[in-house]
Amino acid sequence: MNSALIFIALAVGVALFLGIRARRGKDMSLEQWTVGGRGFGAAIVFLLMAGEIYTTFVFLGGSGFAYGNGAGAYYLLGYGSLPFILSYFILPPVWRYAKERRLLSQPDFFASKYQSNALGVLVAIVGFIALIPYLVLQLKGLGIIVSISSYSAISANQGVIIGAIVVASYVALSGVHGSAWTSVIKDALVMFVAVFLGLYLPYHYYGGIENMFTAIEAAKPGFLALRDVGQSPTWMVSTVILSTLGFYMWPHMFMAVYTAKGDGVLRKNAFILPIYQLMLLFILFVGFAAILQVPGLKGGDIDLALFKISLQTFDPWFVGVIGAAGILTALVPGSMILMTSATLLANNVYRPLRPGVEDTHIARVAKWLSPVIMAVAVFFTLGGGDTIVALLLMAYAFVTQLFPVFLASLFKSNPVSKPAAFAGILVGVSTVAYVSLTKQTVAGMFPFLPTPLKDLNVGMIALFFNLVVLTVVTLLTRGFSTPRRLSANAS
Secondary structure (H helix, E strand, O other): OOHHHHHHHHHHHHHHHHHHHOOOOOOOOHHHHHHHHHOEOHHHHHHHHHHHHOOHHHHHHHHHHHHHHHHHHHHHHHHHOHHHHHHHHHHHHHHHHHHHHOOOOHHHHHHHHOOOHHHHHHHHHHHHHHHHHHHHHHHHHHHHHHHHHOOOOOOHHHHHHHHHHHHHHHHHHHOHHHHHHHHHHHHHHHHHHHHHHHHHHHHHHHOOHHHHHHHHHHHOOOOOOOOOOOOOHHHHHHHHHHHHHHHHHOHHHHHHHHOEOOHHHHHHHHHHHHHHOOHHHHHHHHHHHHHHHOOOOOHHHHHHHHHHHHHOOOOHHHHHHHHHHHHHHHHHHHHHHHHHHHHHHHHHHHHHHOOOOOHHHHHHHHHHHHHHHHHHHHHHHHHOOOOHHHHHHHHHHHHHHHHHHHHHHOOOOOOOOHHHHHHHHHHHHHHHHHHHHHOOOHHHHOOOOOHHHHHOOHHHHHHHHHHHHHHHHHHHOOOOOOOHHHHHHHO
């Protein structure tokens, strides 16, 4: 047994132990399982939300994107802090509204605001479809991390299956409490590894960060600048906007808001989380450091950049430490995503089919759904081939289609009608689905556009169609069940 395996096994064991132990002293009612009884303080809410930021997407995808795309990776820094500016204003009213009505999920919020169970079902389906690729992303990253950091002693597929069993087990038993407990050790370890690698590797191989960028520019002129076509400034700005608007439209991020014990907790986190995002810089530095040290990675292999350079730099035991941190970036967010997915299906798809059932029954259904959903995610993981960043950007475009309807619901007098809300979301997500399945680009769909606009993120086109339909249908159905009185309670 190589020394790296010891740290890998330790990370998995600790996550399983903490995840299961988190249920002690709790009755694991539906409210406890999903939103922690709405009793989490600033520190735990911070760890939950930070845990959803530092996923395998950042650990592998961020460094891989820097390695393969150069300046395109800067979009991570661009949107990394902007959502928290929004959060200061939009999350407290969401928390107050949910607290007053004891809402449990994101679809509950939309259904209540628009007085439409059908809209709640639609939002649940949209959220679930978006969460599956996000869960696949975590499992895909987990397989890569386990395989490489164990020096192939454990295959990627074996790593995916082991991680899936661990996460499904403690999610079914402890729900959001398991995610909160494991976030504590995960964030501490990931912060150490990210900062250490981001500083050590540039100095070890290049003599400093400035020297590293100088060497890259000399070897690959223009690689560190945005492109004229493709990943251009237009792509950058549109991707940052799309990602910012979609950040809190993720169902698991929305539900994390409900766990707070007061709206002041959310405002405190709005100040702290942008500072935490500075760690993204160090992850990008790792990817840039690998460009000249481990050249030749192509396609999906760019996600291996962090571990390829780590393998040739460090002893096996420290590679095991890096692997342990990486494993936790998959297990912790994966658990929150899984718990949320099960809640969406049980509470917002199954419950409307069985009106009158008690919360205890819904809780039981959600817990049993957890391993089923995980099995589906494992199936897609073992058969998928997209890079980590590609998966996330597609899912982001999907959930962002909820933002216009959500924003309208926060006004004291909601300007959007119920039919318009339904139609806008449906058109937006249908456009994203079409573009994703056909692999269309803006240039391909609209060749007549000026060259700069052809690089728009395709999710923005879907959002544009969403807004057009939202406006037109609202004008046509003005006064038709527009939930004005109910929306006045949002502030």
